[in-house]
Amino acid sequence: MHVNFMKYKWLYFGISLLILIPGVFSLFRYGLRLSIDFTGGTLLEIQSSPADFKKIASDQKLDLSSVQSSAEGIYLLRFKSLDASQSAKFQAAIGTGVVEKRYESVGPVVGAEMTKKALLAVVLASLAIVVYIAWSFKGVPKPYSSWKFGVSAVVALLHDALVVLGLFSLFGHLYHVEIDALFVTAILTVIGFSVHDTIVVFDRVRENLPKMYNKPFSEIVDFSLTETLVRSLNTSLTVILTLTALLLFGGETIRWFVVALLVGIVSGTYSSIFNAAPLLVIWETKRK
C-alpha cells in the first residue's frame, strides 16, 4: 500500500518553476541588494530627531547613499566611505542628543574577498555533498548509480538556495532587505539541512532496492517516500517550530536571517520529496 507520488512528477516540477520564476526574474531584473559586507562602505545607525541628513552630508562633502528609518527616531545611514572622525563631525552637525548605535565600515578589498569566498563556499559545499553521497551510497546495486543519487540531492539543494536567493532579491526590491554575511550563513545552513531530508528518502530507497528487486524503480521510490513521509515532515517540523519561535521572539537583528532559514527549510522539505526523488526516477529509468 503506497501513495503514487511519481504519477504527478511533472506537476511537482511545475510548482517549483512557478515559485522560482518570480524570484529568478527579480534576480535578473533587480539583482541582490548587497550590504557593505560585500560592497564595502559605511553603515551608521543613529538615534536622533529628524534632520536633513542629505544636506548635512553634502555640506561636509560626504557621499551619503541612502537613509532609512527602521524604527521611531532610529536612522540607518549608508555612506560610500566615512571614517571615524568624519562620522563624529557628521553627528555633531546633526545636533545634540544624537546616540550612535552602530558604526560599521568595511574596506572594498574585504568586501570583494567576501563575495568570492561566499560563492566558493556554496560551490564547494555542493561538490563535497555530491562526493559524500556518491561515496556513502556506493553500495546501491547495479545498474543504479550512486552518483545519480548525489547529483539529484544537490540539484534539489540548489533549487532551495535559488528559492531563497530569488525571494530575497524580491525582498530587497520591495522592503530594502540586504544580503549580508549572515545571509550566506543561512544559505549554507539551508544547503546542509536540505540534504538532510533528501538523505532520509534516499536511504530508504537504498534499503528497499534489494528487497524489491522485481519492482520498477518508480514504484520502489513511491514506496520509500510513503514509508518515510511522516519522519521527513516531523524532522522538518521541529526545526520550523524552533525557527518560528526565533522569528516571533528573537528580535529585530536576526529577523531576516531567520526568515531565510525558514523559507529554505520549507523549500528543502518540498524539494527532497518532490524534486530530488522524481529527478532520480527520471534519470535512473531513462536508460534502455
Place this chain on the structure above:
Amino acid sequence: MRSHIIILTIILLAVVSNLPSRLQIGNLSLYRPRIDFTLLGRRFYRDLSLKLGLDLSGGVHLVYQADTSSLPDSDRAAAVEATRVNIERRVNSLGVAEPIIQTSKAGSDYRLIVELAGISDINQATSLIGQTAQLEFRSTAVATPSSAADFTSTGLTGRDLRLAQVQFDSGKAAGQPVVSIEFSPDGAKKFSEITSKSIGKPLAIFLDNQLVTAPTVQTAITDGRAVISGNFTPDEAKKLTIQLNAGALPIPIHIIEQRNIGATLGVESIHKSLVAAAVGLVVIWLFMIVNYGLKGLLADLALIVYILIFLALIKLIPITLTLAGIAGFVLSIGMAVDANILIFERMKEELRWGRPLKAAVELGFHRAWTSVRDSNASSLITAGLLFWFGTGSVRGFALTLAVGILVSLFTSITVTRSLLRLVYAR
C-alpha cells in the same frame, strides 16, 4: 552498566560546568571550579564563564591591513607578530577586560583583528592603536649617568629600527643570549654618527620614556647592526626583543574594517534570544510527547542533557557566543531531536512488521543509523565550509552548529538508548 556510568559522569561534569560562578546555600558558598593545568609546557586555563561576542556585549571591532611590502618574505610573520604585541601593549592601557588581538592571513596579506568589548569610543581606540612608536635612543655626556634626566635625545627612534632578534653570543661568553638589532638605511646612518660620538659612554634605549637598557658603546657602528649584550636570561632577552620590535612598529598598518556596536542592542538581543530559546524548547518538548508518548518524554530528557553538554562545551572550548551563535543554538534544539524522530519512526515500523518490543527498540537504533549518519555528515560538511568562509560571527555560528551536531548525536543516540533500555528492560 559501564555505559551508564560514563554517561552519568559526563552529565555530572556538564552540570558542574554550568553552575553559577558562586552559589550560596545557607551559610555555605560554593564556587564553580576552574580548570588550570600545564601539559607538555602549554598552560590550559578555563574559568568556565560564557564569552560574549561584540554583537552581544557591545564594543569596537577593527581590522588592520599590515603593509609588509618593504620586508623580505621570511621576516613578515615576525614583523606582524611584533606589531600585534605592540598593539596589545597599547590596548592594555585602555583597561579592556579581555581584548582580542589576532593576526590573520588572507592570501598574501597579513591582517590584525582587534576586538575591544565595552569600548564605545571608536576614535579613542583607533588613535591609540595607530599612535607612532615611542622607542628612542638617547645619549649622555656624563660617564656614569645617575638618572634619566642625564640623557638627551639623539633623534634616533623606533622608526629607524627594522627588526630586533634574540641571538646567542658566539664569542667569549658563548651561549649567553644577546639582542641583535637592525636599522633601516636611514637609521644606520644616524646610528653610525651617534656611536662614533659616544665611544666609551653609555647609549640608552628608552621605551615610552622609560629606560630599558643603557649599554656602553665600544666602537662606532657603521653597518646598521648592533648587539645589545647585558646579563640577560633567555626570557629577558626575548621580552626585550618583543618590546623593541613593538616600539619599532616595523610595518605600517591601516584600517580596512571597523565596527562599533552599541551595548544596549546586545542586552536586548540576549533577552529576546533567551525567550525564543525557552519557547522553542517547550514547543519541541510538547511535540515529542504528543507524537511519541513515553519515548518522546525520554527524548526530551536527552534534550536537556544535550543543552547541558552543549553549554559546557561552549565554555570549555571556548566558543565566543554571538547573536548568530545563539540563533544556531536555538536551531540546533530543533535539529537535536531529529535523530530521535528517525529512530522512533523506525521502531514503529519494526513493531508494525511484527517484531517484539525489545527487538524493535534495538533494531530502531541499528537500522536508522545510516540515515542519521549521512544526514548529519552533510550538515557537518557545510558547517566546516562555513567556518572556512567566515570570520567573527559566521565562524561562531559554524562552530556552534558543528558542536551541536556532534553533541546531539551523542544525546539522541547514546543517552536516549540508555534511557530506553532502562525503561524497556523488563
